[in-house]
Amino acid sequence: MEGFGVHTSMWTMHWDRAGAERTVPAAASYKMDFIEIALLDTAIVDAAHTRDLLERHEMRAVCSLGLPKESWASVNPDGAIEHLVDAMNTAKEMGAEALSGVTYGGIGERTGVPPTEEEYDNIARALEAAAKHAKRLGIAFGIEPVNRYENHLINTGWQAKQMIEKVGADNIFIHLDTYHMNIEEKGAGNGILDARKHLRYIHLSESDRGTPGEGTCDWDEIYATLAAIGFKGGLAMESFINMPPQVAYGLAVWRPVAESFEEVMDKGLPFLRNKAAQYRLI
Secondary structure: OOEEEEEHHHOOOOOOHHHHHHHHHHHHHOOOOEEEEEOOOHHHOOHHHHHHHHHHOOOEEEEEEEOOHHHOOOOOHHHHHHHHHHHHHHHHHHOOOEEEEEOOOOOOEOOOOOOOHHHHHHHHHHHHHHHHHHHHHOOEEEEOOOOOOOEOOOOOHHHHHHHHHHHOOOOEEEEEEHHHHHHHOOOHHHHHHHHOOOEEEEEEOOOOOOOOOOOOOOHHHHHHHHHHOOOOOEEEEOOOOOOOHHHHHHHOOOOOOOOOHHHHHHHHHHHHHHHHHHOOOO
16 A cells, blocks of 8 residues: 555446446546545445456556444444454455454444443454454455544554554554544644554545645644654545535535546646655655
8 A cells, every 4th residue: 555546436436337438548547656545335336347448548456435334333343343354354355455444433423431341352352353354365454543533442543553462463554544533633744653553544635624724624733743753654635526415414515625536636646646746745
């Protein structure tokens, strides 16, 4: 997982044949190194078709997800394991390099009270089993801290590090996101420093999830800290343009965050690439 990528939400959140055919060539036209496929429903995925598209366009891929309510690891670790194993098998068949995201819980999962040790124990059991399966498949496996409004369990780089240490697996990586860090960390640089031992992937997302460079994220702090720790992982631009209602609900996206995907790709992408080049990350 290296280079510059883009989340497939720029074009679709439904990874069926039509969504794949619309997205892969479009990403290739912007000379992306990889795409991040939102793997929300494995039943609609034609894995062989996706693999063929990726190979034809010389495009790499990673996959990401949030667990559905019936498979939240905090209360149903066995269900979470089953869901993650299925997603990893599909990712492998597609030719993806990793599965990451809110792999420990749901987007919109909140109990109204602080996390309990029982919840964390259940999550650790699910992640341990998932990490073992990922190792058998030869793909990477990550966890993404998200903000307090989307999940009450892991909100910061430090908490992600603690969970990895609790699990004890040597093949779980941390996947940070600048949108969430802008809410939760005491400075984005501190979040990166806390996660640095396990950090292999980062979402580059503006403070309003819109066009990078037009919000309040401190991009110089973010890039300078990544450069300081010698970051060599994946840099993935994420701006949510095409949101089906069930996903928009979990993310609390109620209005357009940009006028079009062209605005984000033609303005935000060059901004992020230029910053990455300035700090010698690409």
